Amino acid sequence: MISLVIVSHSKQLALGVRELAVQMVHERVPIAIAAGIEDPENPLGTDAMQVYEAIISVFSDAGVLVLMDLGSAVMSAEMALEFLSPEQRAKVYLCSSPFVEGTIAAAVSAAAGNSIQTVIAEAQGALLAKATLLGVSDNLKPHACPMARKRGVSAEKTREIRLTIKNRLGLHARPAAQFVATASRYQSQIQVQNLTRGTAAVRSDSINQVATLGARQGHELLITATGTDAQAALTALQALIVNNFGEDDRLIKVRRVAPQEVTPATEGELLGIGASGGIAIAPVVHYESVPMSIVQYRIENVEIEWQRLQAAIQIAKQEIQGLLSHTYVQIGDAEAAIFDAHLLFLEDPLLLEAARKRIIEQHINAEAAWQTVVDEVANSYYQLEDAYLQERVDDVVDVGRRVLRILLGNAPANLEITTPSIILATDLTPSDTARLDPQKVLGICTTFGSATSHSAIIARTLGIPAVLGVDAKILKVENGTLIALDGESGKAWITPNAKLVETLEAKRQAWQTAQEEAQKQAHQPAITLDGQRIPILANISSIADAQVAISNGAEGVGLLRTEFLYFDCDSVPGEEKQLTVYQSIAKVLENRPLIIRTLDVGGDKPLPYMSTGVTEANPFLGVRGIRFCLENPQLFKTHLRAILRASAGNNIKILLPMIATLAEVRAAKVILAQVQGELRQEEIPFDENMEVGIMIETPAAVAIADQLAKEVQFFSIGTNDLSQYVMAGDRNNPRVANLADALQPAVLRMIQQTVQAAHAANIWVGLCGELAADIMITPILLGLGLDELSVNPQAIAPLKQEITRLTMTQAQAIASLALQQDSATSVRAL
Ligand code: PEP
Ligand code: MG
Numbered sequence: 001m002i003s004l005v006i007v008s009h010s011k012q013l014a015l016g017v018r019e020l021a022v023q024m025v026h027e028r029v030p031i032a033i034a035a036g037i038e039d040p041e042n043p044l045g046t047d048a049m050q051v052y053e054a055i056i057s058v059f060s061d062a063g064v065l066v067l068m069d070l071g072s073a074v075m076s077a078e079m080a081l082e083f084l085s086p087e088q089r090a091k092v093y094l095c096s097s098p099f100v101e102g103t104i105a106a107a108v109s110a111a112a113g114n115s116i117q118t119v120i121a122e123a124q125g126a127l128l129a130k131a132t133l134l135g136v137s138d139n140l141k142p143h144a145c146p147m148a149r150k151r152g153v154s155a156e157k158t159r160e161i162r163l164t165i166k167n168r169l170g171l172h173a174r175p176a177a178q179f180v181a182t183a184s185r186y187q188s189q190i191q192v193q194n195l196t197r198g199t200a201a202v203r204s205d206s207i208n209q210v211a212t213l214g215a216r217q218g219h220e221l222l223i224t225a226t227g228t229d230a231q232a233a234l235t236a237l238q239a240l241i242v243n244n245f246g247e248d249d250r251l252i253k254v255r256r257v258a259p260q261e262v263t264p265a266t267e268g269e270l271l272g273i274g275a276s277g278g279i280a281i282a283p284v285v286h287y288e289s290v291p292m293s294i295v296q297y298r299i300e301n302v303e304i305e306w307q308r309l310q311a312a313i314q315i316a317k318q319e320i321q322g323l324l325s326h327t328y329v330q331i332g333d334a335e336a337a338i339f340d341a342h343l344l345f346l347e348d349p350l351l352l353e354a355a356r357k358r359i360i361e362q363h364i365n366a367e368a369a370w371q372t373v374v375d376e377v378a379n380s381y382y383q384l385e386d387a388y389l390q391e392r393v394d395d396v397v398d399v400g401r402r403v404l405r406i407l408l409g410n411a412p413a414n415l416e417i418t419t420p421s422i423i424l425a426t427d428l429t430p431s432d433t434a435r436l437d438p439q440k441v442l443g444i445c446t447t448f449g450s451a452t453s454h455s456a457i458i459a460r461t462l463g464i465p466a467v468l469g470v471d472a473k474i475l476k477v478e479n480g481t482l483i484a485l486d487g488e489s490g491k492a493w494i495t496p497n498a499k500l501v502e503t504l505e506a507k508r509q510a511w512q513t514a515q516e517e518a519q520k521q522a523h524q525p526a527i528t529l530d531g532q533r534i535p536i537l538a539n540i541s542s543i544a545d546a547q548v549a550i551s552n553g554a555e556g557v558g559l560l561r562t563e564f565l566y567f568d569c570d571s572v573p574g575e576e577k578q579l580t581v582y583q584s585i586a587k588v589l590e591n592r593p594l595i596i597r598t599l600d601v602g603g604d605k606p607l608p609y610m611s612t613g614v615t616e617a618n619p620f621l622g623v624r625g626i627r628f629c630l631e632n633p634q635l636f637k638t639h640l641r642a643i644l645r646a647s648a649g650n651n652i653k654i655l656l657p658m659i660a661t662l663a664e665v666r667a668a669k670v671i672l673a674q675v676q677g678e679l680r681q682e683e684i685p686f687d688e689n690m691e692v693g694i695m696i697e698t699p700a701a702v703a704i705a706d707q708l709a710k711e712v713q714f715f716s717i718g719t720n721d722l723s724q725y726v727m728a729g730d731r732n733n734p735r736v737a738n739l740a741d742a743l744q745p746a747v748l749r750m751i752q753q754t755v756q757a758a759h760a761a762n763i764w765v766g767l768c769g770e771l772a773a774d775i776m777i778t779p780i781l782l783g784l785g786l787d788e789l790s791v792n793p794q795a796i797a798p799l800k801q802e803i804t805r806l807t808m809t810q811a812q813a814i815a816s817l818a819l820q821q822d823s824a825t826s827v828r829a830l
Contacts, residue, residue: 001028001029001030001060001062001110001113002029002060002062002063002064002065002110002114002116002119003029003030003031003032003058003059003060003062003063003064003065003110004021004029004030004031004032004058004064004065004066004067004103004106004107004110005031005032005033005034005051005054005055005058005064005065005066005067005077006018006031006032006033006034006035006067006103007033007034007035007046007051007054007066007067007068007069007073007076007077008033008034008035008036008046008068008069008073008099009035009036009044009045009046009069009070009071009072009073010035010036010043010044010069011033011035011036011043013035013069014033014034014035014036015033015035017099017100017103017104018031018033018103020100020103020104021103021104021106021107022107023349024104024107024108024111024187025107025108025110025111025184026111026184026205026347026349027314027347028111028347029107029110029111030058030060031058031107032054032055032057032058033054034046034047034050034051034053034054034076034080035050037050045072046072046073046075046076046077047076048075048076048077048079048080048083049080049083050076051066051076051077051079051080052080052083052084055080055084055088055092059088059091059092060091061091062091062116063091063092063093063116063119064091064092064093065093065095065106065110065116065119065120065123066092066093066094066095067095067097067099067102067103067106067123068094068095068099069099070099074094077094078094081094090608093116093120095120095123095124096124097120097123097124097126097127098126098127101126101127102123102124102126103123104126105122105123105125105126106119106120106122106123106126108122108187109122109123111184111185112185115604117604117619118604118730158224158225158226158230159224159225159226159230159231159234160222160223160224160225160234161222161223161234161237161238162195162220162221162222162223163220163221163223163237163238163241163242164218164219164220164221164241165215165216165217165218165219165220165221165241166217166241166242166244167217167244167245170214170215170216170217170219171210171211171213171215171216172211172392175240175245176207176210176211176341177207177337177340177341177344178240178245178337179192179204179210179237179240179245180204180205180206180207180210180344181340181344182233182236182237182240183204183205183233183237184204184205185233185236186225186227186229186230186232186233186236187227187228187229188225188226188227188228188229188230188233189225189226189227190203190204190205190223190224190225190226190233190237191203191204191223191224191225192204192210192213192221192222192223192224193213193221193222193223193224194213194214194215194219194220194221195219195220195221195222196215196218196219196220197213197214197215197219199213199214201222201224203349203350204223204237205348205349206348206349206350206351207341207344207345207347207348208345208348208350208351208377208380208381208396209348209350211381211392212380212381212384214384221241223237232736232737232738235738235825236737236738238825239738239741239824239825239828242825242828242829243774243776243828244776268493268494268495268496269491269492269493270470270471270473270474270491270492270493270494271470271490271491271492272445272467272468272469272470272471272490272491272492273449273467273468273469273490274466274467274486274487274488274489274490274491275444275449275456275459275460275466275467275468275487275490276444276456276459276460276463276464276465276466276487277460277465277487277488277511278443278463278464278465278487278488278508278511279465279484279485279486279487279504279505279507279508279511280422280442280443280464280465280484280485280487281442281482281483281484281485281496281501281504281505281508282420282421282422282442282443282482282483283419283421283422283479283480283481283482283483284421284422284423284424284445284477284479284480284481284482284483285417285421285422285423285424285479286424286425286475286479287423287424287425287428287432288425288426292401292404292405292408292410294367294368294371294404295365295367295368296364296365296367296368297364297365297368298363298364298365299359299363299364299365300363302359302360302363305359305365305366306356306359306360306366308366308407309355309356309359309366309369309370309403309407312366312403312406312407313346313352313403315406316346316399316402316403316406317343317346319402319406320339320342320343320346320399320402320431321343323339323431323434323435324336324339324340324343327339327434327458338395338430338458339430339431339434341395342395342398342399342430342431345395345396345399346399346403351373351374351377354373354376355369355370355373358372358373366407367404367407367408370400370403370404370407371400371404374396374397374400374403377396377400378393378396378397378400381393381396394427394429394430394449394455395430397429398429398430398431401429402431417436417437417440417441418440419440420439420440420441420442421440421441421442422441422442422443422444422445422483422485423436423441423443423444423445424445424446424474424475424477424483425444425445425446425447426446426447426448426472426475427446427447427448427449427455428444428446428449428455429455430455430458432455433455433458433459433462434458436459436462436464438462438463438464441464442464442465443464443465443466443467443483443485443487444459444464444465444466444467444468444485445466445467445468445470445474445483445485445492446466446468446469446470447469447470447471447472447474447475448468448469449468449469455468456468465485465486465487466485466487467485467486467487467490467491467492470492474492474494477494481494481495482495482496483495483496484496484500484501484504486504486507488511521797521800521801522552522553522796522797522800523553524553524800525555525800526799526800526803526804527803527804528782528803528804528806528807528808528811529804529805529806529807530807530808530809532782532808534782534786534787534788534789534803535555535556535787535788535789536553536554536555536788536789536790536791536796536799536800536803537554537555537556537557537558537559537593537595537766537788537789537790537791538552538554538556538557538558538559538790538791538792538793538796539557539558539559539561539768539790539791539792540557540559540560540561540585540793541560541561541564541565542564542565543581543584543585543588545793546584546585546588546589547588548793549793549796550588550589550590550592552793552794552796552797553796553797553800554592554793554796555592555593556589556592556593556594556595556651557585557589557592557593557594557595557790558593558595558716558766558768558788558789558790558791559595559597559655559716559768559790560582560585560594560595560596560597561597561600562578562596562597562598562599562600562639563599563600563601563605563607565577565578565581566599566601566607567605567607570609571609572609572610572635572638574638575638575641575642575645576642578638578639578642578643579642579645579646582594582596582642582643582646582652583646583650586646586650586651586652589650589651591650591651592651593651593652593653594650594651594652594653595652595653595654595655595693595716595790596643596646596652596653596654596655597655597656597657597695598626598629598636598639598640598643598654598655598656598657598668599625599628599629599635599636599639600624600625600657600658601624601625601628602619602622602623602624602625602627602628602658603619603620603622603624603625604619604620606619607628610628610632610635620724620730620731624658625656625657625658625659625695626656626657626658626659626664626668627658627664629668630664630667630668630671633671636668636671637671637674637675640654640671640672640675641675641678641679644672644675644676644679644686644687644690645679645684645685645686647686647687647690648684648685648686648687649685649687650687652687652690653690653691653692653693653713653714654672654690654691654692654693655692655693655694655695655716656668656692656693656694656695657694657695657697657718658695658697658698658721659694659695659696659697659698659701659708660698660700660701661700661704662704662707662708662711665694665708665711665712666711669692669711672692676688691712691713691714692712692713693712693713693714693715693716694708694711694712694715694716695715695716695717695718695721695768696708696715696716696717696718696722696754696765697717697718697719697720697721697722697725697769698721698722698725699722699725699726699750701754702722702726702750702753702754705753705754705757705758706757706760706761708757709757709758709760709761709763710761712763713763713764714758714763714764714765714766715754715758715763715764715765715766716765716766716767716768716790717751717754717765717766717767717768717769717786718768718769719742719747719751719767719769719770719771719772720742720769720770721769722742722747722750722751722769723740723741723742723744723747723769724740726744726746726747726750727739727740727741727744727746727747738824741824742769742770742771742777743771743777743824743827743828744823744824745818745819745821745822745823745824745827748780748784748818748819748827749819751767751781751784751786752784752815752819755784755785755786756785759785764787764788765785765786765787765788766786766787766788766789766790767781767786767788767789767790768789768790768791770792772789772790772791772795772799773791773792773795773799775795775798775799775802776828778799778802778803778806778811779806779810779811779814779815780811780814780815780818780827781815782803782806782808782811782812782815783808783810783811783812783813783814783815783816783818784815814830817830818830
C-alpha cells in the first residue's frame with residue numbers, strides 16, 4: 001500500500017490534515033507526520049531528521065508520497081532523501097501538490113489501490129475539484145463571485161437512485177462488505193435506506209449499519225450521494241446490485257436445515273444440524289476458546305487509552321489480513337471475503353466513534369468500552385427478523401473477541417491437532433475454522449451454530465464434515481472418546497458400535513466417490529446443450545499458478561503474463577532463467593496449449609530497473625508492451641530466444657501485446673525471424689510451426705483487424721485494456737470505472753468487429769480480459785462467436801458449468817439483443 005508523509009511547520013496543522021485524510025480513508029493508508037521542531041519557545045519549523053524518520057516509519061515498496069506545506073518544509077524533505085539508501089530513495093516522491101487538498105486526494109487515491117503515478121496525479125490535480133466547485137476552473141484564478149459560488153453548490157447537488165435487491169440472500173455480510181468498499185471509493189457522502197422495511201437512511205461507509213438495514217431479495221433501496229463524484233458512485237453501486245454482487249444464486253451450496261428436536265433416536269445418537277456433508281469417525285478433542293473476563297475500571301489518560309485500543313485494532317487487522325491471505329490461497333476467494341467483512345467491521349467509523357466516545361467521555365478502559373460497543377452491534381443484528389442476518393452475529397463476536405484478546409495480551413487459542421480427530425466445541429468462530437487442517441480435523445461437532453454460519457461455509461469448502469447445534473450433553477464426553485458424525489443427516493453418535501461403524505464407513509466411501517466425480521466435472525470439456533465446445537484456458541503469471549489452473553480444470557494457458565517474471569528479478573532475467581520458467585510451466589501443462597505473451601511492461605507496470613528517468617505524462621499511452629520491446633531489441637531477442645527454445649517439444653504459442661499498427665507486428669516478426677535464424681544456425685531446436693498471435697486491446701487494432709488478421713494465426717481480445725482505450729477511461733481510476741466497463745455497447749461492438757474480421761480471415765479468436773470470468777456475460781461472449789475463453793483459475797469450474805447450461809441459439813439471441821442496448825447498465829439488466 002502506498003503511504004503518505006505530511007511535512008509541516010506546525011504540528012497542529014499536520015495533525016489536522018492527517019485527521020481529515022484518515023476520516024476519508026478510515027486508516028487504510030499509513031500516514032506519518034513530521035511537523036514542528038523541539039523548541040518550546042518557537043515550535044514552528046521543520047527538521048530533516050524528523051522527515052527521514054517519518055518516511056522510514058511508513059516506508060513501503062509501493063511508494064511513499066511526501067506532501068509539504070511551504071518553504072523549508074520542501075528543503076527538509078529534500079535533505080531527508082539524502083539519508084535514505086538509493087533503493088529507498090527511488091520509491092519516495094516529493095509532491096508539489098496543494099498541501100491540504102493534495103493530501104486528501106492522495107490518501108483517497110492510495111486507499112483505492114492506485115499506482116503511485118495515479119496517486120501523484122490525483123494529488124496534483126486536487127485544486128481542480130475546488131476550482132470547478134467555485135466556477136474558476138478555467139484559469140484557476142480566484143475570481144469567485146456569488147453567481148459562480150452558486151454554480152459550484154449546484155454541482156454538489158444530491159443524486160439518488162432506487163434499486164431492488166435481486167440476489168437471493170440480500171445484503172448479507174459479503175455483499176454488504178462489497179457495498180461499503182465500493183461506496184468508500186468515492187468522495188461523495190453516500191447514504192442508503194431500505195424503503196421496503198421503512199428504515200432510516202444510514203451511512204454507506206459503516207458495514208454494520210449497511211448490514212443491519214436487513215435488505216433482502218426484493219427489497220427496494222434508496223441510495224443518495226452528494227458530492228462531485230455522486231453520479232459515478234451511484235453507477236458503481238447500481239452495477240454491483242444489478243450484478244447480484246457477483247453471486248450466482250444457482251451455485252449457492254448452503255443447505256438450510258431447520259433446527260430439529262434433539263431427541264435421542266437410538267442409543268448414543270444425537271440429532272443436530274447437518275452443516276457440512278460427509279462422514280467422520282474419530283476420537284474427539286475438546287476445543288475451548290480462551291475465556292475472557294472484562295473488568296471495567298477508571299482511566300485518567302483517556303488519549304493513551306484510545307491509542308491502546310487503536311493499536312489493538314491495528315494488530316487485529318494484521319492478524320485478519322494473514323487469515324484472509326491464508327483463506328484466499330487455501331480455501332477460496334468467497335470464503336476469504338468473510339474476512340474482508342471482518343476488516344471492514346474494524347474500519348467502521350461509527351463503531352470506532354462509539355468506542356472512542358465511551359473512553360473519552362466515561363473515562364473507562366478500552367476493554368470495557370470495546371466490549372460494550374461490540375455487544376450493542378451484536379444486539380442490533382439479533383433484533384433483525386432475518387435469520388441469515390442474525391447469524392452474522394458470529395462474525396461480530398469473532399472480530400470483537402479478537403480485539404479483546406489482543407487488548408488483554410493473550411495469545412491466540414491453540415488449535416494444533418496432532419492426530420486425526422473430531423473437534424468438539426460449544427462453538428467455532430470463522431477464524432478458528434479457517435485455521436483448521438483438514439488432514440487432522442476429520443469432523444466438527446458443536447453445540448451452537450447453524451448451516452449458514454460462516455464457520456459452516458468454511459467447513460464445507462474445506463470438506464470437513466460438520467454437525468452443529470448438538471445437545472450440550474455431548475460436551476461431557478472425555479477427550480479421546482470415539483464419536484461418529486454424519487454431516488448430511490446431522491446425526492452424531494457417542495461411542496458407535498461396530499455395526500454402525502461399518503454402515504457409516506460404507507456411506508463414507510460412497511460419499512467420497514461422489515465427491516471425486518463432482519471434482520471430475522471441472523475437468524470435463526465445456527460443451528453447450530447444442531454441442532458447441534468452448535475451450536476454457538487459464539490466465540496465469542507463474543509456475544504455481546499453472547498448477548492451480550490445471551487442478552481447477554484448465555485446458556491450457558490462454559495468457560501467461562511474462563512481466564511478473566521480470567518484476568521478480570532485480571535485473572532483466574537471462575535467457576536460461578526464462579527458459580527454465582517457460583519449460584516448467586509447459587511441463588505442468590503436459591502438452592496442453594501454453595500462450596506466452598511477450599513482455600507487457602509500461603502503463604501501470606513500469607520495469608524499475610529499465611527506467612530511462614524520463615517520466616511519461618500518460619504512461620498508458622506511452623512506451624508500453626510491444627513498443628517497449630521494439631525499443632529494446634536486445635532484451636526482446638533474449639525473451640524470444642527463451643520462448644522459442646521452450647517451444648521445442650511443447651505446445652507453445654506466442655502473443656504480442658498492445659498492437660496498434662501493422663508495422664509493429666511486422667517489426668516483431670522480423671526480429672522473431674532473426675532469432676529463429678540464429679537458433680537454426682546454432683542447431684538449437686524450436687517449434688518451426690509455432691503460432692503467433694496478437695492481443696486486440698487498442699481501438700486501432702480493431703479498426704484494422706482485417707489487415708492484422710492476415711499477419712497472424714490468432715487474436716486474443718484483452719478487454720481490460722480495450723475498454724479503457726475505447727472509452728478513454730483509465731482502468732485504474734475508480735471515478736471512471738463506469739466508463740472503462742467492457743459492457744459498454746461501444747466495447748461490445750469492438751469485440752463483435754474483431755470476431756468478424758478474424759473469422760473472415762479464417763483465424764481463431766479468444767478473449768482473455770476479466771470479462772470472460774463473469775458468467776453473467778457468458779451468453780453474450782458465446783453469441784458473439786468467441787472461439788476460446790481464458791480466465792483466472794478460480795473462475796474455470798463455474799464458467800464451464802455455465803456453458804453447459806446454454807445453447808448457442810440462445811447465446812446468439814442474447815448477444816444480438818446486447819448489441820442493441822444503449823448503455824452498459826441496460827446490457828447488465830438484459
Ligand atoms: C487485457 O488487457 O484485457 C489483458 C488481458 O491484459 P492485461 O490485463 O495484462 O493488460
Ligand atoms: Mg492488456
